[in-house]
Each structure stands twice: as structure tokens, then as C-alpha cells.
Amino acid sequence: MQRPFSAGTQTVPPGGFVRLHAHAESEEVLHFIRGKGKAVVEGRDYPIEPGMTVFLGPQQSHTLINDGTEDLHWAWFFLPSGLETFFKAIGRQRSPGDDAPDAFERPENVSAIEASTGFSPVTPKRLG
Structure with a gap:
């Protein structure tokens, strides 16, 4: 590949969601391994x-x-890399096999973190 990319995994519990967002210049590929839901x-x-x-x-x-x-x-999979920087800035440190952390509030500066890691503001059209 000509540009760096990042990769990882993500898990959302039943009833949970990843909030509406977009990425300014990045491409993202998601491959679903377990569970059912919907992408809007x-x-x-x-x-x-x-x-x-x-x-x-x-x-x-x-x-x-x-x-x-x-x-x-x-x-x-995220191209170019950068999504891992967002997760590091807002999340909690975990190692393989660790339990999921308790729920926590997003940092007060989440908008600045998003702007610095390639997120774009989105006006919801419809959430499904």
C-alpha cells in the first residue's frame, strides 16, 4: 500500500450504537464477524x-x-490511518482478555479530538 492504514476490532452490545458520523478524507471498510444489526x-x-x-x-x-x-x-480497516488515535484519546486502556470498562462520559474536548483525527460534522438525515 502506498499510504499507512490502521485496523482494529470493535464490539457494541445489544441496544448500543456507534453514533452518526463521517470521516473527512478517509475510507473505511467494516467486516462483520458476530451479531446482527443495521448500518445506516x-x-x-x-x-x-x-x-x-x-x-x-x-x-x-x-x-x-x-x-x-x-x-x-x-x-x-481505515485508510489513511488515524482512527486508532481517536480511540486512544477517548477510550480506556485495555489488553486482550480484559473485561469491557464501565460506561464513561466522552471527554469534554471530544469535538477537538474528532477534528484532529479526521471526523466531519454531520447533520442527521434519518437514523433508521
Whole structure:
């Protein structure tokens, strides 16, 4: 690859979601491993289940919703890299095998963190 990319995994519990957002200049690929839910991309609903892959281009608004009964788990690939910087800045340190941290508030400077890691402001069209 000509540019650096980042990769990781993410898990959202039943009833949880990744809030509506977009990335200014980045491309994102999500590959779903476990659970069921829906992706809302540019206001349109797409069911997601294990084995499905979603490509998100720059400026495409999206949210991921776990409306299933088990954890929704996926692998993500982000080009160019940078998403890992966002998670480091807002999250809690974990090692493989650690329990998920208790719920916590986003930092007060989350907008500045988002701006510095390639997120774009989004006006919701429809959340599904």
C-alpha cells in the first residue's frame, strides 16, 4: 500500500450504537464477524450480519446500530490511518482478555479530538 492504514476490532452490545458520523478524507471498510444489526449510510438502512462487508467513502455519514440480541462485533480497516488515535484519546486502556470498562462520559474536548483525527460534522438525515 502506498499510504499507512490502521485496523482494529470493535464490539457494541445489544441496544448500543456507534453514533452518526463521517470521516473527512478517509475510507473505511467494516467486516462483520458476530451479531446482527443495521448500518445506516447516508440515511439508508442496510441489515448487517456475520460475513458482510461495508465500504464507507470519504464524507459518507454512517451509524451502526445493534438491534440484535448478542454483541455486534466487526473488524475495521481505515485508510489513511488515524482512527486508532481517536480511540486512544477517548477510550480506556485495555489488553486482550480484559473485561469491557464501565460506561464513561466522552471527554469534554471530544469535538477537538474528532477534528484532529479526521471526523466531519454531520447533520442527521434519518437514523433508521
